[in-house]
Amino acid sequence: MISKITNGVSIQVVVNYNSISSNSFKHFFHYTITIENHSTDEIKLIRRQWFITDSLNLKYKVEGIGVIGEQPELSTGEVFTYTSGTEIKGEFGEMFGNYQFLNTKTGAFFNVEIPKFKLEVPYALN
Numbered sequence: 001m002i003s004k005i006t007n008g009v010s011i012q013v014v015v016n017y018n019s020i021s022s023n024s025f026k027h028f029f030h031y032t033i034t035i036e037n038h039s040t041d042e043i044k045l046i047r048r049q050w051f052i053t054d055s056l057n058l059k060y061k062v063e064g065i066g067v068i069g070e071q072p073e074l075s076t077g078e079v080f081t082y083t084s085g086t087e088i089k090g091e092f093g094e095m096f097g098n099y100q101f102l103n104t105k106t107g108a109f110f111n112v113e114i115p116k117f118k119l120e121v122p123y124a125l126n
Contacts, residue, residue, distance in 0.1 A: 001013065001014050002014075002115045002116075002117045003115065004113055004114075004115040005038065006111070006112045006113045007039070007101075007110050007111070007112055008037070008038045008039030008040075009035060009036070009037055009038065009039065009043065009099075009101065009112045010034075010035070010036040010038055011033065011034070011035055011112060011113070011114050011115060012033070012034040012036075013031055013032070013033055013114070013115060013117045014031065014032045015029055015030070015031045015032075015117050015118070015119065016031075016032075017029055017119075017120070017121060017122055018030055018085070019122075022121070025089065026087050026088075026089060027087060027088050027089070027090075027091065027119070027121050028085060028086075028087045029085060029086055029087070029088070029119050030084070030085045031083070031084060031085065031086070031095070031117070032081060032082070032083045033067070033081065033082055033083075033084070033114070034079060034080075034081045035072070035074065035079065035080045035081070035099075036074075036077070036078070036079045037074035037075065037076055037077065037078050037079075038076075038077075039076065039103075040076055041076070041103050041104065041105040041106065042073060042074065042075045042076070042103075042104045042105060043073070043074050043101045043102065043103055043104065044071055044072070044073045044074075044101060044102045044104055045066060045067060045070075045071055045072050045073075045074075045080075045099055045100075045101055046065070046066070046071060046099075046100045046101060046102050046109070047063065047064065047065055047066070047099065047100040048062075048063060048064060048066070048067055048097065048098075048099050048100075048114075049061070049062070049063040049097045049098050049099075049100075050062040050063070050086075050095055050096075050097040050114070051096055051097055052086060052088065052093060052094070052095045052119075053093055053094055054088035054089055054090035054092065054093035054119070055090030055091055055092040055093060056089050056090040058088070058089055058090065062086075062097075067082055067084070067099075068082045068083075068084055070082075073104065086119070088119055091120070092118070092119065092120050092121070093118070093119040093120075094116055094117065094118050094119060095114075095116070095117055095119060096113075096114055096115065096116035096117070097113075097114040098111045098112060098113050098114055099111070099112045099114065
């Protein structure tokens, strides 16, 4: 598990290789993100931005509103967990990014880092 706290928000990432959907041309990964609000105010996740690279030097940028079709609101101490996925063509890669949140009390927007994590095809590690 990889974790990081930015601006009072904890992001934890667990990644798994999906061997059933993968082949020699595309490798699929599932990642589970747990977001926990350690700040004193209620917050709302507005946007996401991901940067993905792989060992073939392919680079992708993914961005959009919310996560998995939701814009969760989190009170102090509240947790939101979701699972999503990505694919890469090379056997190794990495992802990182950020979420934009809204402090619903002050109306201020702020960013939270998504820590960098590795995408590794298990059989390629031998």
